Amino acid sequence: MRLERVLAIAKKNLRSLKHDRRTVGFLVLMPLLMITIFGYTFGGNVKNVDVYIVNLDQTPANQSLATAIITNLQTRDTLHIVKVYTSSSMIAASTEKVKDADIWATIVFNETFTQDVISAASSGNGQPASVRMTMDGTNPNIVQAISNDLQTAIRSALGAGASAAPISVVPDLVYGKDARFIDFFAPGVMGLAAMMVTFMLSIISFVHERSAFTLDRLLSTPVTEGEIVAGYALAFGLVGLVQSSVIITAAVLLFDVQIAGNVLLVVLVIFLLGVGNQGLGFLLSSIAKNEFQAIQFLPLILFPSILLSGVFWPLESVPTLLRPVSYFIPLTYAVEGCRSVMIRGWGLGGIWFQLLVLAAFATAMLILSTYGLKRRR
Amino acid sequence: MSEEGRAIRHLEGEKDAIHVNKLRKEFDEIVAVDDLDLRIPRGILYGMIGPNGSGKTTAIKMLVGLLKATAGKAYVLGEKVPIQENVARIGYMPQEMAIYTDLTIHENLELFAELFSIDKDVFAKREEELLTVIDLMDRRDSLVSQLSGGMKHRASLACALIHDPEVVFLDEPTVGVDPELRVGFWKYFADLKARGKTVILTTHYMDEAVKCDTVGMMRLGKLIGEGTPRSLMDRTSTSDLESAFLALARRAVA
Numbered sequence: 001m002r003l004e005r006v007l008a009i010a011k012k013n014l015r016s017l018k019h020d021r022r023t024v025g026f027l028v029l030m031p032l033l034m035i036t037i038f039g040y041t042f043g044g045n046v047k048n049v050d051v052y053i054v055n056l057d058q059t060p061a062n063q064s065l066a067t068a069i070i071t072n073l074q075t076r077d078t079l080h081i082v083k084v085y086t087s088s089s090m091i092a093a094s095t096e097k098v099k100d101a102d103i104w105a106t107i108v109f110n111e112t113f114t115q116d117v118i119s120a121a122s123s124g125n126g127q128p129a130s131v132r133m134t135m136d137g138t139n140p141n142i143v144q145a146i147s148n149d150l151q152t153a154i155r156s157a158l159g160a161g162a163s164a165a166p167i168s169v170v171p172d173l174v175y176g177k178d179a180r181f182i183d184f185f186a187p188g189v190m191g192l193a194a195m196m197v198t199f200m201l202s203i204i205s206f207v208h209e210r211s212a213f214t215l216d217r218l219l220s221t222p223v224t225e226g227e228i229v230a231g232y233a234l235a236f237g238l239v240g241l242v243q244s245s246v247i248i249t250a251a252v253l254l255f256d257v258q259i260a261g262n263v264l265l266v267v268l269v270i271f272l273l274g275v276g277n278q279g280l281g282f283l284l285s286s287i288a289k290n291e292f293q294a295i296q297f298l299p300l301i302l303f304p305s306i307l308l309s310g311v312f313w314p315l316e317s318v319p320t321l322l323r324p325v326s327y328f329i330p331l332t333y334a335v336e337g338c339r340s341v342m343i344r345g346w347g348l349g350g351i352w353f354q355l356l357v358l359a360a361f362a363t364a365m366l367i368l369s370t371y372g373l374k375r376r377r
Numbered sequence: 378m379s380e381e382g383r384a385i386r387h388l389e390g391e392k393d394a395i396h397v398n399k400l401r402k403e404f405d406e407i408v409a410v411d412d413l414d415l416r417i418p419r420g421i422l423y424g425m426i427g428p429n430g431s432g433k434t435t436a437i438k439m440l441v442g443l444l445k446a447t448a449g450k451a452y453v454l455g456e457k458v459p460i461q462e463n464v465a466r467i468g469y470m471p472q473e474m475a476i477y478t479d480l481t482i483h484e485n486l487e488l489f490a491e492l493f494s495i496d497k498d499v500f501a502k503r504e505e506e507l508l509t510v511i512d513l514m515d516r517r518d519s520l521v522s523q524l525s526g527g528m529k530h531r532a533s534l535a536c537a538l539i540h541d542p543e544v545v546f547l548d549e550p551t552v553g554v555d556p557e558l559r560v561g562f563w564k565y566f567a568d569l570k571a572r573g574k575t576v577i578l579t580t581h582y583m584d585e586a587v588k589c590d591t592v593g594m595m596r597l598g599k600l601i602g603e604g605t606p607r608s609l610m611d612r613t614s615t616s617d618l619e620s621a622f623l624a625l626a627r628r629a630v631a
Contacts, residue, residue: 008492011491012480012488016477213473214475214477216475220469222464
C-alpha cells in the first residue's frame with residue numbers, strides 16, 4: 001500500500017465535494033438542524049432501569065414503609081431492582097457500582113426510616129424522613145424516571161391524601177450534576193450525524209464510481225483495491241470529523257453543553273464510527289445498481305440506529321425483545337463512548353471497550369470492502 | 378511445457394505488445410470471447426472492428442485486467458495477464474466517458490498522474506503537452522460536467538495518456554465525436570505510433586479503420602479476419618472494409 005496513492009484517492013473525493021457547494025451546505029446544515037430540532041423535542045418511556053436498594057429500616061417488615069415502597073416499585077417496570085441489601089456495609093459497594101456505570105442508582109432507606117415518617121407526620125412540622133439516592137446523572141431522562149417512580153411508590157405506600165409526603169428524596173449525582181437533556185443527546189446526535197453522512201456519501205459516491213465506469217479506470221492504474229478503500233475511508237472519515245466538530249461547537253455555543261472529558265477521545269470515537277460506516281456504505285454499494293437503489297438502503301440502516309442505539313431514548317427504554325439488536329449496532333457503542341467522555345469525564349480506561357468494538361467494526365468493514373472490490377474482477 | 382518452451386513463449390511475448398492464446402470469456406450462458414488468438418507487434422496502430430456485442434470490449438477489459446478470463450492465456454508486454462508489474466506501461470480509455478465530472482480537467486489529470494506516481498514537474502510538462510494536443514488548454518480549470526460531449530471525450534483521452542504509456546487501449550475513442558474532431562484524433566493516434574507507442578483501438582466505424590496498420594475483424598467473440606486493410610479487401614475482392622467484413626462474416630457462417 002502506497003500512501004501517495006491513498007492520498008490521491010482521498011483528495012479526489014474531497015475535491016469533488018469542494019465543487020459541490022450544495023452538498024457541503026447540506027453536510028453542515030443537516031447536523032445543525034438535527035441538534036436544534038431534537039434540542040427542543042424529546043420523549044420516550046424508560047423501562048427496566050437497573051438499581052440497587054439498601055434497606056436498613058429496623059421496623060418489622062410487615063409494618064415497614066420502606067418494604068411497602070420497595071414492593072410497590074416492583075409492581076411497575078420502570079425500575080429493575082437487581083439487588084436489595086439490608087446491611088449498611090453494602091452502601092459503599094453499591095455506590096461504586098453506580099460510579100462504574102453498572103447500575104443507574106442506589107436507593108438507601110436508613111435504620112429509622114418508618115419511625116421518621118411517623119414522627120414527621122404526627123408532629124406536623126418535624127423534619128421529614130429522607131431517602132438517599134446515589135445516581136448516575138449521565139442520562140437526565142433516566143434520572144427523571146427514577147425520581148418520578150420513587151415518588152409514585154412513596155405516595156401509594158403512604159395511601160391516599162398523602163400528597164404532602166413527609167418524605168424527602170435526597171439525590172446525589174455522581175456524574176452529570178447539571179446535566180440536561182441536551183447534554184445527554186448532543187453526543188448521540190453527533191454520532192448519528194457522522195454515521196448518516198459517512199454512510200450516505202460513501203454509498204452514493206461509490207455507486208456512481210461504478211456506474212460511471214471511473215472505477216474501471218482506477219483499477220487499470222497501479223492503485224490497489226486496498227488503497228482505494230483506504231482513500232475513501234480517509235476522506236469520508238474526515239468529513240465525519242468536520243461534521244461532529246460543527247455539532248460540538250454548536251452544542252457548546254448554542255446550548256452550553258458540557259464536555260467533562262478529553263474532546264480528542266470524542267474525535268477518535270467519531271472517526272472510527274465514520275470509517276466503519278463509510279465501509280458499510282462501500283460494501284452495500286456493490287448490491288445497489290444505481291444511486292436510486294443506494295438511497296433505499298438509507299432508512300434500512302438509519303431507523304434501527306435511531307430507535308435502538310440509545311441516541312434519543314436510553315437503551316433501557318428499548319423493548320427487551322429488541323435489546324440484543326441494539327448491541328449489534330455500532331452507533332450504540334459510539335454514543336455510549338461519547339457520553340462517557342463528555343458527561344462522565346471518563347478517559348481511555350473507561351471507554352476502551354467501546355473503542356475496541358468500533359475499531360473492530362471499522363477494520364472488518366475495510367477488509368470486507370477490499371475483498372468485495374477484488375472479487376469484482 | 379518444457380523449460381525451453383517456456384523461454385520461447387516468454388521471448389515471443391516480449392517481442393509482441395500483445396500475445397493472446399485461446400482467450401475465452403463466458404458470462405453465464407453467453408460466450409463473449411470465444412477462444413481468441415491474437416498477436417499484436419509493438420509500434421503499430423491496431424484496429425479491432427466488429428458490430429456491438431462482438432467481444433471487442435470484453436477482450437480489452439481482460440487485457441487490462443478488469444475482467445478475469447474463463448480460459449486461455451494473454452500476455453501484455455510479455456507479462457501474463459492480469460498484469461501487475463507493467464500496469465504503468467499501459468494506458469486505458471474505457472468506452473464510457475469514465476472521468477470525474479465533478480472535478481476539473483486539471484484535477485482529473487492530476488489524480489491519474491498521482492496514481493501513476495508521476496513527478497510533479499514531469500506532470501506539469503505532460504499536462505501542457507496533452508492539453509495543447511487536445512485543444513483544451515483554456516478549459517484546464519473547468520469542471521468536466523460543464524464541458525461539451527466532445528471536450529469530455531478529449532479530456533478522457535488525455536487521462537489515458539498522462540503517464541505516457543507504451544501500449545494504449547482505446548475502447549471506441551471516436552464514438553459520438555464530431556467529424557472534425559475525429560480527424561484530429563486519428564492524427565494524434567498516428568503521432569503516438571510515430572513515437573513508438575502501440576495503439577490498440579476498437580471501433581465500429583469501418584470507414585475509419587482503414588487508417589489502422591492492422592485490422593482484426595471480430596464477430597461473435599471470434600476473430601474472423603486479420604491483416605492490413607488492403608489485404609482484407611483484396612482477399613474478399615471488395616473495395617471497402619465494410620463489404621470485406623460482410624464477406625468474411627458470410628464465410629464464417631458457411
